[in-house]
Amino acid sequence: MPVPISQAWTVASYVLKQKLKGRKQYPLVLMLEPLYRCNLACAGCGKIQYPAHVLKRELSPEECFKAVDECGAPTIAIPGGEPLMHSEIEKIVEGLVARKKYIYLCTNALLLKEKLGLFKPSKYLTFSVHMDGQKGHHDFSVCREGGYELAAEGIQEAVKRGFRVTTNTTLFDGADPTSVRAFFDEMMELGVEGMMLSPGYSYDKAPDQKHFLGRARTRRLFRAILSNRKPSWQFNQSMLFLEFLMGKRDFQCTPWGMPTYSIFGWQKPCYLLQDGYADSFDELMKETEWAKYGTESNPKCANCMVHSGYEATGVDYTFSSLRGLWETAKATLFTKNEDPEALRLLNEPVTPIHSYNPLVQIESSANKLEETRA
Numbered sequence: 001m002p003v004p005i006s007q008a009w010t011v012a013s014y015v016l017k018q019k020l021k022g023r024k025q026y027p028l029v030l031m032l033e034p035l036y037r038c039n040l041a042c043a044g045c046g047k048i049q050y051p052a053h054v055l056k057r058e059l060s061p062e063e064c065f066k067a068v069d070e071c072g073a074p075t076i077a078i079p080g081g082e083p084l085m086h087s088e089i090e091k092i093v094e095g096l097v098a099r100k101k102y103i104y105l106c107t108n109a110l111l112l113k114e115k116l117g118l119f120k121p122s123k124y125l126t127f128s129v130h131m132d133g134q135k136g137h138h139d140f141s142v143c144r145e146g147g148y149e150l151a152a153e154g155i156q157e158a159v160k161r162g163f164r165v166t167t168n169t170t171l172f173d174g175a176d177p178t179s180v181r182a183f184f185d186e187m188m189e190l191g192v193e194g195m196m197l198s199p200g201y202s203y204d205k206a207p208d209q210k211h212f213l214g215r216a217r218t219r220r221l222f223r224a225i226l227s228n229r230k231p232s233w234q235f236n237q238s239m240l241f242l243e244f245l246m247g248k249r250d251f252q253c254t255p256w257g258m259p260t261y262s263i264f265g266w267q268k269p270c271y272l273l274q275d276g277y278a279d280s281f282d283e284l285m286k287e288t289e290w291a292k293y294g295t296e297s298n299p300k301c302a303n304c305m306v307h308s309g310y311e312a313t314g315v316d317y318t319f320s321s322l323r324g325l326w327e328t329a330k331a332t333l334f335t336k337n338e339d340p341e342a343l344r345l346l347n348e349p350v351t352p353i354h355s356y357n358p359l360v361q362i363e364s365s366a367n368k369l370e371e372t373r374a
């Protein structure tokens with residue numbers, strides 16, 4: 001089961017209500033960024049390159065609640081920055097639990113063990129721990145030796161104390177599919193409820209611009225990883241989105257599906273691009289030129305297959321027709337996805353990034369804006 005029944009029911013009834021109201025553009029997950037400060041400096045991150053005065057700022061709990069109430073989405077993801085470094089994170093979580101919102105607190109877990117006492121286990125609160133792969137790969141990806149062990153300890157402690165815990169994994173070019181599959185075994189053994197996956201997005205501000213995946217390479221990588229699936233692996237996300245990543249279906253982006261609110265306001269148009277800010281959620285929805293975005297409409301979107309743009313498309317598709325419901329039920333119940341060609345892909349030699357690039361490259365090069373064919 002990808003998510004617990006009570007959560008799936010809350011999301012399903014919310015989406016059906018939007019459909020009954022005839023609302024074509026509705027938010028599914030609010031990406032609430034209460035700060036950009038972090039205790040890591042990951043090579044693929046576009047957030048922590050802000051100047052010091054921006055990194056010092058935080059949204060207050062009241063500002064967070066106002067944004068959550070304006071938006072109305074049933075699920076709140078709290079990325080950042082590192083939310084556990086927010087000076088009032090426990091008040092934010094408490095206020096959201098009181099509003100019966102399903103919260104994914106996205107953390108690198110370096111502080112998780114130390115801060116767990118601030119929170120109470122609840123069906124509404126999930127720690128979504130950033131883990132990018134097995135030890136060598138994760139430590140390279142977050143540019144921190146020992147990061148994997150610290151995060152794994154945090155996960156185990158949180159599971160032991162009765163919290164819901166998932167992982168979120170961003171995959172970049174050079175990811176070894178066999179190692180990623182072994183990593184899934186490791187995470188399930190740590191006791192996580194489920195895993196979330198996404199390819200990375202090429203942020204202009206990220207220091208390492210060399211290892212972002214193009215669309216064709218993304219499909220090939222996810223086909224190798226997610227075909228011939230083990231029954232023990234659980235994924236805490238839309239099964240149709242996973243099929244999209246594997247190249248089994250084509251989706252268009254839903255940029256309003258996961259709107260972002262941060263210290264700058266409501267970000268236009270999505271979590272990944274910054275084409276200005278709106279003062280209110282209503283203004284964001286009414287004044288953003290949505291037609292300017294998406295794979296075929298904008299060079300900045302050409303290679304994007306990121307969950308914040310496409311997962312909402314999968315959820316909307318599920319509830320748009322009986323066919324959508326049937327296809328989702330099939331994808332949820334029959335997860336094996338047998339594919340002999342994908343097994344062959346697992347045997348192809350891979351050169352892990354950290355074997356030839358032990359240091360993060362801080363310089364930035366020109367972005368490729370066309371969809372990558374290879």
Ligand code: SF4
Nearest residue numbers: 253270293301304309
């Ligand atoms: S395709 Fe990606 S970058 Fe473009 S609007 Fe959608 S989510 Fe944002």
